[in-house]
Amino acid sequence: MSDLILRNVRPMGGKPCDMLIxxxxxxxxxxxxAGLPVEDGKGxxxxxxxxxxxxxxDKTVWGLPWHENTKPAILRGRIDFERENRTKIGIDPHRQxxxxxxxxxxxxxxxxxxxxxxxxxxxxxxAEGVWETRxxxxxxxxxxxxAFPQSGLMVMPGTLELLNEALRQGCEVLGGIDPxxxxxxxxxxxxxLFALAVKHGKPIDIHLHEQGDLGAFTMELIFxxxxxxxxxxxxxxxxxxxxxxxxxxRVGRLIDEIAALDVAILTTGxxxxxxxxxxxxxxxxxxxxxxxxxIRDTWGPWGQPDMxxxxxxxxxxxxxRQDSELEHVLHIVSQGGADVMRLDGYGLKVGDxxxxxxxxxxxxxxxxxxxxxxxxxxxxxxxxxxQGVCVVDMP
Amino acid sequence: MSDLILRNVRPMGGKPCDMLIxxxxxxxxxxxxAGLPVEDGKGxxxxxxxxxxxxxxDKTVWGLPWHENTKPAILRGRIDFERENRTKIGIDPHRQxxxxxxxxxxxxxxxxxxxxxxxxxxxxxxAEGVWETRxxxxxxxxxxxxAFPQSGLMVMPGTLELLNEALRQGCEVLGGIDPxxxxxxxxxxxxxLFALAVKHGKPIDIHLHEQGDLGAFTMELIFxxxxxxxxxxxxxxxxxxxxxxxxxxRVGRLIDEIAALDVAILTTGxxxxxxxxxxxxxxxxxxxxxxxxxIRDTWGPWGQPDMxxxxxxxxxxxxxRQDSELEHVLHIVSQGGADVMRLDGYGLKVGDxxxxxxxxxxxxxxxxxxxxxxxxxxxxxxxxxxQGVCVVDMP
Numbered sequence: 001m002s003d004l005i006l007r008n009v010r011p012m013g014g015k016p017c018d019m020l021i022x023x024x025x026x027x028x029x030x031x032x033x034a035g036l037p038v039e040d041g042k043g044x045x046x047x048x049x050x051x052x053x054x055x056x057x058d059k060t061v062w063g064l065p066w067h068e069n070t071k072p073a074i075l076r077g078r079i080d081f082e083r084e085n086r087t088k089i090g091i092d093p094h095r096q097x098x099x100x101x102x103x104x105x106x107x108x109x110x111x112x113x114x115x116x117x118x119x120x121x122x123x124x125x126x127a128e129g130v131w132e133t134r135x136x137x138x139x140x141x142x143x144x145x146x147a148f149p150q151s152g153l154m155v156m157p158g159t160l161e162l163l164n165e166a167l168r169q170g171c172e173v174l175g176g177i178d179p180x181x182x183x184x185x186x187x188x189x190x191x192x193l194f195a196l197a198v199k200h201g202k203p204i205d206i207h208l209h210e211q212g213d214l215g216a217f218t219m220e221l222i223f224x225x226x227x228x229x230x231x232x233x234x235x236x237x238x239x240x241x242x243x244x245x246x247x248x249x250r251v252g253r254l255i256d257e258i259a260a261l262d263v264a265i266l267t268t269g270x271x272x273x274x275x276x277x278x279x280x281x282x283x284x285x286x287x288x289x290x291x292x293x294x295i296r297d298t299w300g301p302w303g304q305p306d307m308x309x310x311x312x313x314x315x316x317x318x319x320x321r322q323d324s325e326l327e328h329v330l331h332i333v334s335q336g337g338a339d340v341m342r343l344d345g346y347g348l349k350v351g352d353x354x355x356x357x358x359x360x361x362x363x364x365x366x367x368x369x370x371x372x373x374x375x376x377x378x379x380x381x382x383x384x385x386x387q388g389v390c391v392v393d394m395p
Numbered sequence: 396m397s398d399l400i401l402r403n404v405r406p407m408g409g410k411p412c413d414m415l416i417x418x419x420x421x422x423x424x425x426x427x428x429a430g431l432p433v434e435d436g437k438g439x440x441x442x443x444x445x446x447x448x449x450x451x452x453d454k455t456v457w458g459l460p461w462h463e464n465t466k467p468a469i470l471r472g473r474i475d476f477e478r479e480n481r482t483k484i485g486i487d488p489h490r491q492x493x494x495x496x497x498x499x500x501x502x503x504x505x506x507x508x509x510x511x512x513x514x515x516x517x518x519x520x521x522a523e524g525v526w527e528t529r530x531x532x533x534x535x536x537x538x539x540x541x542a543f544p545q546s547g548l549m550v551m552p553g554t555l556e557l558l559n560e561a562l563r564q565g566c567e568v569l570g571g572i573d574p575x576x577x578x579x580x581x582x583x584x585x586x587x588l589f590a591l592a593v594k595h596g597k598p599i600d601i602h603l604h605e606q607g608d609l610g611a612f613t614m615e616l617i618f619x620x621x622x623x624x625x626x627x628x629x630x631x632x633x634x635x636x637x638x639x640x641x642x643x644x645r646v647g648r649l650i651d652e653i654a655a656l657d658v659a660i661l662t663t664g665x666x667x668x669x670x671x672x673x674x675x676x677x678x679x680x681x682x683x684x685x686x687x688x689x690i691r692d693t694w695g696p697w698g699q700p701d702m703x704x705x706x707x708x709x710x711x712x713x714x715x716r717q718d719s720e721l722e723h724v725l726h727i728v729s730q731g732g733a734d735v736m737r738l739d740g741y742g743l744k745v746g747d748x749x750x751x752x753x754x755x756x757x758x759x760x761x762x763x764x765x766x767x768x769x770x771x772x773x774x775x776x777x778x779x780x781x782q783g784v785c786v787v788d789m790p
Contacts, residue, residue, distance in 0.1 A: 066756070066757040066758050066760070066761040068718050068758070068760070069716055069717050069718055069760075070717055070718065070719070071717065073714065073716055073717075271666055271708075271712045272711060272712055272713060272714030296764065299716070301721060301760060301761075301763075302707070302710070302711050302716075302764060304766065312697070313666075313711075315697070316667060316697050316708075317666045317667060318667060319468065319667030321464055321694070321695035322464050322465055322466065322468075323463050323464055323465065323696075324465070326696060361461070362460065362461040363461050363463070365461070365464075365696060366461040366696075368696070369691065369696045369697060371699065
């Protein structure tokens with residue numbers, strides 16, 4: 001069942017060809033292979049599967065009654081409200097992460113990096129719900145989990161021990177959050193995070209909403225610890241709003257360090273914030289991926305579980321208009337995520353995994369702005385979605 | 396045919412009721428009227444028709460082969476490229492404005508204010524194409540035209556005479572554009588515009604992309620001329636990016652003047668620019684409408700001809716999350732546009748025109764973030780669109 005001929009598709013918008021898939025991998029182009037199942041691509045563009053490299057599978061209220069939001073936009077208040085009310089609202093981590101991940105797959109994603117809250121109220125139970133989803137969706141979408149101290153680390157004693165346990169039980173990445181803004185103790189949080197990451201030999205992906213000089217200060221503390229612990233190439237900074245500050249030279253010095261230490265940046269193109277320029281990061285050779293972030297949760301109502309929708313948001317926010325720029329946004333939501341997550345076998349070369357998304361546009365740029373559903377999604381050579389509908393039913 | 400019973404709808408998200416429509420107007424609620432045609436609203440929310448109060452019907456390449464954009468984002472370059480190439484690209488003003496307006500109607504709009512380029516290359520021919528569309532779509536969507544000197548006024552001699560003729564022949568509003576940035580002569584352009592508007596007794600709607608202190612300076616020149624010509628309540632400023640500058644007190648003084656002179660503001664929530672805060676304008680009692688601006692044209696690839704899509708963009712850009720804030724965005728894309736355009740008979744009161752849009756959400760806020768097509772659109776008591784498809788075919 002993981003053998004397939006994908007007929008009449010245009011790899012990266014190029015010339016039409018037939019793609020031969022054997023044992024879940026791309027076996028060749030324009031080769032004859034009688035007897036295999038055939039999917040007609042009808043001339044659609046094919047790219048490697050879309051990647052949501054920054055989301056929160058354990059948070060959405062998708063499919064629940066509308067959640068009325070009457071709370072002011074204060075970070076600490078939102079964090080505490082969610083932690084204290086998520087169970088009573090009905091945010092079952094398994095069911096809700098199934099809904100979220102199935103929607104992402106339906107819209108062409110084949111890989112997810114999801115943060116999952118680890119806190120002293122819920123222990124590891126939210127991660128356990130998402131682990132169950134990961135097992136159920138094996139072969140449909142790959143899910144990598146970041147053990148994420150959403151409520152803070154230093155201000156919530158007991159969280160460090162839970163993060164240790166989450167990494168021991170299988171979270172692939174260690175998370176962190178605003179060492180100044182949330183934890184009020186940047187040295188404390190960062191020293192603890194780096195020690196834990198080194199102990200487990202795992203990478204770090206830290207939420208950094210801190211803006212301007214504050215965020216730049218925290219970045220510098222992160223850089224120091226990457227050097228001290230030899231973690232070059234193993235740290236990602238999510239959001240990195242400080243890189244959106246209006247100080248060209250200061251931002252340039254930060255980006256130089258980011259490039260030198262091979263730090264990855266994950267952006268959501270946050271519409272109301274100052275965000276890193278994806279074109280400037282490209283010029284500096286920085287690995288950049290993207291994610292939908294939280295989707296319709298207690299934090300806010302926005303977002304779609306769809307990486308083409310997110311590509312639009314990132315492209316508009318960055319003021320991109322030229323076709324070559326739109327192609328780069330498409331790169332960020334696919335290959336860029338693979339670069340951040342260090343995925344093996346990702347791409348369209350012979351021998352790569354047959355994780356594929358068909359797009360509707362005439363060109364790659366057109367595909368970013370078109371709103372039609374993805375005609376076909378393939379994971380390991382199996383069809384996982386057609387016309388925006390996943391083969392797995394929503395619970 | 397303009398009599399109708401709209402059964403089981405929830406006005407502004409309130410309790411379900413039946414709406415009686417006679418002679419194209421709302422005749423009553425929950426009244427019996429045998430023999431009239433009936434539409435089942437199935438419990439959907441009903442609001443007055445959506446309003447795109449700032450668009451460019453004469454510019455889109457919608458439905459044409461993909462337009463590859465290889466040009467840098469320089470305003471003057473884009474203006475000149477479009478003027479010199481629009482015919483050869485196939486941007487027929489009648490056909491393209493039909494496509495654009497039909498899409499807007501399909502997504503729930505019942506009124507449009509469109510700028511239309513008036514320049515020495517095309518004379519009035521672009522306006523004529525859109526006038527033809529206005530006639531063909533009478534009863535489907537109302538179109539108001541702004542005679543717009545896209546290529547500049549002072550730098551393009553002959554344009555003033557064409558604007559005069561466009562107003563004489565029926566453009567309802569006089570447009571203007573960046574008196575400093577494009578015309579390099581703010582006194583010249585503004586004096587000429589105000590004299591022409593006074594002569595015709597018509598309102599002004601001026602594009603003001605100028606940012607920061609430059610845009611603030613131009614606004615002050617506009618304020619002086621409103622006072623001098625007694626044009627309080629008759630001037631709109633589109634974009635008004637200067638109100639997005641990071642100087643709370645300076646912006647406050649500008650908004651005070653805007654409120655005192657009853658200037659209307661039209662926003663597109665431009666994702667990559669500094670934009671006016673819609674909540675601050677609300678607090679000041681300023682009339683605010685919104686528009687999709689150009690949709691997939693030679694300027695850029697973005698945008699959908701859909702005012703709910705635009706409400707999302709404005710809401711996200713403004714950092715709005717609470718239900719009450721989302722309700723205000725919905726207000727801007729409906730009643731707000733009517734306030735700017737001074738529409739008579741707009742609303743859900745008995746006696747108002749039966750220009751109505753059904754929404755899919757459980758609540759008004761939910762309707763802003765939902766992506767489902769509008770179930771039904773009614774104009775003057777006639778059904779004009781169902782499930783995102785207009786009763787008029789696309790040419």
